[in-house]
Amino acid sequence: MLKPDIEKRIINTxxxxxxxxxxxxxxxxxxEGCLEGGVDVLEISYTLSNAGEVIKALNDRFKNKLLVGAGTVLDGETARLAILAGAKxxxxxxxxxxVAVVCNRxxxxxxxxxxxxxxxxxxLELGASFVKAFPLSNFYGPSLVPVIKTPLPYMPILASGGVTLDNLGDWIRNGVDSVGVGGLLTKGSKADIATNARKITxxxxxxRA
Incomplete structure (x- = not known):
């Protein structure tokens, strides 16, 4: 999958x-719960040592049905290991x-x-596809997006933290490109996750309409 296709899929989802x-x-x-509810992008965090194993297993099982990436990647060595494991x-x-150099490579x-x-x-000068508003999104909420995009309308923003079912619509209407969601899409049974994924999508x- 080419880089522009990955970026487009992240934005579309x-x-x-x-x-x-x-x-x-x-x-x-x-x-499985996320896919059932229409969420096909997963970030596997490298806060746990088995992240590479999880990335590879999900890619092997779901192929192109799922877009799997790596999170909490702090250094170039981890970035390369994640990419070799199949992180998109x-x-x-x-x-x-x-990390920017490895990703560009x-x-x-x-x-x-x-x-x-x-x-x-x-x-952006280093070639980033998005900027993760962290930890700003936790503190400022959806109002953060127009604050940034008014002077920098081309800034591609990923919100991580501070996103709820109640304010998700405001995030989207304010122009965020994508949001990261934890508990709603990772806790409970597969049915619980699927239900939350449907609500989110x-x-x-x-x-957006």
Whole structure:
């Protein structure tokens, strides 16, 4: 899959599940619930040592039905390991030049965490596909998006944290490109996850309309 196709799919879906799980079995259950509800983008966090194993297993099982990326990628070594495991995009809570270089080398979208406009512009200069508004989205909520996009309308923003069913529509209407969601898409049974995924995809569709 080419880099522009990955970027487009992330934007079109509008949401990604942020997954931290110790077993492939649970990751598979989460993925099945998300897909049933219309969410086909998953970020597998490298806060756990089995992230590469989970990425590979999900790719092997779901193929192109699922777009699987890596999260919490702090350094170039981890970025390369994640990409070799099959990650289609890289997300981090920080901005790292070495991670940007690795992602550019492999033509993989990179979304670094940025807390200031200066960092966001630097991220684009390094070739980032999106900027992860972190931890800003937790504090400012949906009003953050127009604050950034008024002076920088071309800034591609991924919100991570602070996204709920109640404010998701505001995030989308304010122009966020995609949102990261944890508990709603990773906790409970497969049926619970599928129900929440449907609610989320319905909200995104209605807000974009």
């Amino acid at each position: 509008g949401v990604m599940a942020i997954v931290r799980t110790e077993t492939v079995e649970r990751a598979t259950e989460i993925a 995009f890289i997300i981090a809570p920080n901005l790292s030049k070495e 492999y033509r993989i979208p990179y979304a670094p965490g940025c807390a200031t406009v200066t960092e966001m512009v630097q991220a 319905d909200i995104i569709r209605d807000a």
